[in-house]
Amino acid sequence: MQRFVTADIDAIDAYKLLSGLVVPRPIGWIGTRSADGVNNLAPYSFFNAVAASPPTVMFAPTGQPSARKDTLTNVRDTGVFTVNIVNFDLGPAMNETSGTHAADVDEFEVAGLTVREAELVDAPSVAEAPATFECRVVQILDIGEAPMGSSVVFGEVLAFDVADRLLDGTRVDQVGLDSIGRHVGNYYSHNGELYEMARPD
Ligand SMILES: Cc1cc2nc3c(=O)[nH]c(=O)nc-3n(C[C@H](O)[C@H](O)[C@H](O)COP(=O)(O)O)c2cc1C
Numbered sequence: 566m567q568r569f570v571t572a573d574i575d576a577i578d579a580y581k582l583l584s585g586l587v588v589p590r591p592i593g594w595i596g597t598r599s600a601d602g603v604n605n606l607a608p609y610s611f612f613n614a615v616a617a618s619p620p621t622v623m624f625a626p627t628g629q630p631s632a633r634k635d636t637l638t639n640v641r642d643t644g645v646f647t648v649n650i651v652n653f654d655l656g657p658a659m660n661e662t663s664g665t666h667a668a669d670v671d672e673f674e675v676a677g678l679t680v681r682e683a684e685l686v687d688a689p690s691v692a693e694a695p696a697t698f699e700c701r702v703v704q705i706l707d708i709g710e711a712p713m714g715s716s717v718v719f720g721e722v723l724a725f726d727v728a729d730r731l732l733d734g735t736r737v738d739q740v741g742l743d744s745i746g747r748h749v750g751n752y753y754s755h756n757g758e759l760y761e762m763a764r765p766d
Contacts, residue, residue: 594609597645633668
């Protein structure tokens, strides 16, 4: 065993240890709309479900407070977002939306995805996704300091939309969902196998 005491290592090494060991991570593909009405879509794997009543999820834009993350700006401005579940077939489109795009770029157009308007919140969702959640922000918790801090966004799920073919009541068919998990760097897992997708610029 090698031991790393946080006080003795750089933030980047702590990030590498966390993102290499807390795996596979679910991917929250977060849809938002800017105050100017521009649609935005980006993947976040510092993402999870944290409560069931009320159903609550979190995701965490990193590199705070310095890095420009349009998703964070938008949720601070509008207080709402969608979560879109990524299956294996949507992996390349999800990866495409992780590129560094200017705030006025609509990642739905970049990745050739169809916008489906959320009903309870003013945010876009991914029509091609097997499931989407409509969420309202309940809290944003700032953790740590630049350049590797995070802003953790907690959102209450107001509605779940799930493809009929995946449902037996509220039981979700895991094989049919065909989700992927994030590992360190460009690695993902699918059906227990690791594979790579290189990040766009
Ligand atoms: C699978 C995957 C997971 C990611 N997870 C995170 C994350 O948890 N936090 C983060 O800040 N960036 C994460 N990123 C990088 C963002 O998606 C990227 O910075 C994106 O450009 C942010 O877009 P935005 O500015 O529209 O919010 C991830 C990228 C990929 C491909």
